[in-house]
Amino acid sequence: MSLGSFIKKQFIDVLQWNEETEGVLAWRFPMQDFEIQNGAILNVRESQVAVFVNEGKIADVFGAGTHKLTTQTLPLLTNLKNWDKLFDSPFKSDVYYFSTRVQTGRKWGTPQPITIRDKDFDMIRVRAFGMYSYRIADARTFFTEISGTREVYTRDEVEDQLRGILMSSMASSLGGANVPFLDMAANQALMAQEVKDGLAQAFARYGVGLDEFNVASISLPEELQAALDERISAGMKGGLGADKMSGYTKFQVANAIPLAAQNEGGMAGIGAGLGAGLSIGQVMAQSMGGALQQPAPAPAAPPAPAEEPIEARLEKLKGLLDKGLISPADYDGAKAELLKKLIG
Numbered sequence: 001m002s003l004g005s006f007i008k009k010q011f012i013d014v015l016q017w018n019e020e021t022e023g024v025l026a027w028r029f030p031m032q033d034f035e036i037q038n039g040a041i042l043n044v045r046e047s048q049v050a051v052f053v054n055e056g057k058i059a060d061v062f063g064a065g066t067h068k069l070t071t072q073t074l075p076l077l078t079n080l081k082n083w084d085k086l087f088d089s090p091f092k093s094d095v096y097y098f099s100t101r102v103q104t105g106r107k108w109g110t111p112q113p114i115t116i117r118d119k120d121f122d123m124i125r126v127r128a129f130g131m132y133s134y135r136i137a138d139a140r141t142f143f144t145e146i147s148g149t150r151e152v153y154t155r156d157e158v159e160d161q162l163r164g165i166l167m168s169s170m171a172s173s174l175g176g177a178n179v180p181f182l183d184m185a186a187n188q189a190l191m192a193q194e195v196k197d198g199l200a201q202a203f204a205r206y207g208v209g210l211d212e213f214n215v216a217s218i219s220l221p222e223e224l225q226a227a228l229d230e231r232i233s234a235g236m237k238g239g240l241g242a243d244k245m246s247g248y249t250k251f252q253v254a255n256a257i258p259l260a261a262q263n264e265g266g267m268a269g270i271g272a273g274l275g276a277g278l279s280i281g282q283v284m285a286q287s288m289g290g291a292l293q294q295p296a297p298a299p300a301a302p303p304a305p306a307e308e309p310i311e312a313r314l315e316k317l318k319g320l321l322d323k324g325l326i327s328p329a330d331y332d333g334a335k336a337e338l339l340k341k342l343i344g
Helices: 003-008 075-081 139-147 155-177 181-186 188-204 222-237 243-262 268-287 310-322 328-343
Strands: 011-015 024-028 035-044 048-054 057-062 065-068 094-099 103-109 114-118 122-136 152-154 208-219
Touching: 024 139, 024 155, 035 048, 035 094, 048 139, 057 139, 094 139, 103 155, 114 155, 122 155, 122 181, 122 188, 139 155, 152 155, 155 188, 181 188, 181 208, 188 208, 310 328
Parallel strands: 011 035
Antiparallel strands: 024 094, 024 152, 035 065, 048 057, 048 094, 103 122, 114 122, 122 208
């Protein structure tokens, strides 16, 4: 190399990143035709990490501080370059800076309800919203798994991936937690803890550390919430202990009477509708008897003005189901009793 061409070369004496743009997590120092001078200064601020990459391989990682770049401070790069002596000439290597500051106030939410198995309601779909914070915990892993060799890698880009991980981890954690929905809704910190442990492990695979995770709200879809409100309303109309089941039965029967009155046969159908409602109440009381200290006494069916054919009673029972006045389980139990009477 001639003296003139050597003088024309541009050398880098100081490497640093000022983080002038908000939301940037990884930034490659602009090298182009520049070369790093032997003895150059590398400045790494608090909440930063600098990574030297040689031909696609991570060589050396520097934490916060001021570093003078020599073969002593670049041991791995020196080995890759096969420098057996102190190098006097400049060298080229990609230098990436990573921000390790905690990214706070990041919002999350379930775009679609998550289906989980519940002790009280069998299968339910829940939606949840909250906030979380994270940081780059392992720059090597983050570079290898996520950011790669791009000049700039932003917070928005990584959060597109984190949201998918969050939803998958949440579905898995809630599905295996075996915590009833009512307990989760009453104690959102409990739900957050159930999700956080699994989520932290999932984030760690990509070099990301989960700092905080909280749940601001948890809810059911509108149709399930309406059914829950009806159940709560019925419980409020009943008494305490075993009387709650009696109150719920009366509440369902009261709702069934207007429907029976509108069916063919006018008010004569009320007796049959009432009988079906009481029969359903008995089945519900039996199915929930294990959860009560004492089973609720089965109410005596009032005398019907006329014995109605079982086929007609089955049709009316199906009408109650179609209008949402009884649950599928109640319908199946009452239907089984009527069929048993029909078959003998």
